[in-house]
Amino acid sequence: MLARRGGVNSESFYISLPSVFAVNICVIGCGAIGTTIARAVEPMPEINIVYLTDRSKECATRLQEKMTKVRYVPDIVPILNDIKLVVEAASQDAARYYVPLALSAGVDVLIMSVGIFQDEEFQKDAFRLAKRKSAKIYMPSGAIGGIDALGAASLEQIDEVTLTTTKPPSAFGPNPYLESKGIVASELRERTELFYGTAREAVKHFPQNINVAATISLAGIGFEKTRIRIMCDPQVQTNEHHLKAKGKFGELDVVTRNVPSPRNPKTSYLAALSAISAIKKITGTTWVGV
Ligand SMILES: NC(=O)c1ccc[n+]([C@@H]2O[C@H](COP(=O)([O-])OP(=O)(O)OC[C@H]3O[C@@H](n4cnc5c(N)ncnc54)[C@H](O)[C@@H]3O)[C@@H](O)[C@H]2O)c1
Known part of the structure; x- marks a missing residue:
């Protein structure tokens, strides 16, 4: 959003402010997918702050140094009231811990480690919790079309x-x-x-x-x-x-x-792109192929 600084109608007289409509999100994991997401949301006006956590503090703080919107947090509990969406891009272990934590606080979650849902108990509990808290669980199409x-x-x-x-x-x-x-x-x-x-x-x-x-x-x-x-x-x-x-x-x-991700050959580049596309749909106003 641009705010007028002076009386002259010229771009140089405008300063950049966070949009009132922009939201904060939290990304779990700064690996192949998390890093691609952090880079992609940098120019997105819909996103204000990207809180980032990872069990490797070094990886998260390195990414923070390169990005203006990224803030490393060792623990997401203190920021849960300040975010619209938790993006899990780490591991099934991380999904097991962070998904119920976010849903319990009524925060929507976008899950990349979708395999966690082969655990029937976890799936039932998570779906029930989302309903009870009116929170949403998003699963991007990931590395596959159709x-x-x-x-x-x-x-x-x-x-x-x-x-x-x-x-x-x-x-x-x-x-x-x-x-x-x-x-x-x-x-x-x-x-x-x-x-x-x-x-x-x-x-x-x-x-x-x-x-x-x-x-x-x-x-x-x-x-x-x-x-x-x-x-x-x-x-x-x-x-x-x-x-x-x-x-x-x-x-x-x-x-x-x-094409495999250069950072992690197990992960396809399209998987990271699908997460970014999902974030754009969730925080934006237009949704093609809903
Ligand atoms: N849905 C899909 O189509 C799809 C496609 C590719 C990958 N994935 C999944 O997405 C996830 C991320 O993939 P990636 O390629 O970015 O992985 P990656 O290994 O490159 O990075 C994962 C990062 O998460 C961190 N991490 C792992 N467990 C954690 C935990 N419990 N707490 C905090 N940090 C933790 C690691 O330190 C690492 O930095 C994986 O589970 C992967 O299987 C899904």
Whole structure:
């Protein structure tokens, strides 16, 4: 917002003030997604202050030094009354702690670690709490296209939803499930199936790789009926998600080939962009594809 400083109608006589309509938000996590969000909201007039917390104080304060709107906070409890939205961009552990904390204070949450909702108890409690406190839980489409169509299609009968995700070996870090199968992703020389089963099992075994399985389950036919195949392919450079659905609406067949984030190869750049797009919708006035 611009305020008049003097009587001359020239831009140089205006000073910048925070807009009365602008809001404060809090981002949990200053990794690949959190950093991209902090940079993107810098020029957004809808956002005043971005409070930022991370279990690594060093990472958060480094980002604060580079950004004008970012304020590091070691604890979000004192600022809960001052914010409109908590953006979780950290981990399932962080979601488990911060989501109920924010909802209890009536603050809306945007969750990137959507896989946390494969825990039925947590899901029920969080959804109930949101209702009781009139707060909202937002789950961005993340690294996959087609969530909007799947959500609309799910209002009628859906017969099947399958997702085939293909990632390069660098996307798979140490993983107890793979170890139990004797698979070392970095040693694979050809396209190999790592997992086939329900979305619930997929999210349990690959908590950092397959949040989109949770998102399509929640948009479509649930964690038990949604089938997931996870492939590792040393020849690919992208994180590919191939979503197929069939039902009364017709057929959906969507392929998303994602560029991995340079900061974290497990995370697709599109996931960070989807969070920013969601923040713009939540704090803005126009919503295309609602
Ligand atoms: N929904 C999607 O489509 C999608 C896509 C990609 C990633 N993700 C998820 O989003 C989350 C963030 O991804 P990223 O690539 O930015 O991760 P990242 O590893 O690059 O960064 C995570 C940051 O969060 C911090 N952190 C982790 N746990 C914390 C806790 N309990 N308290 C405070 N800080 C904590 C870490 O120190 C780190 O700085 C992950 O859970 C990831 O699985 C979701």
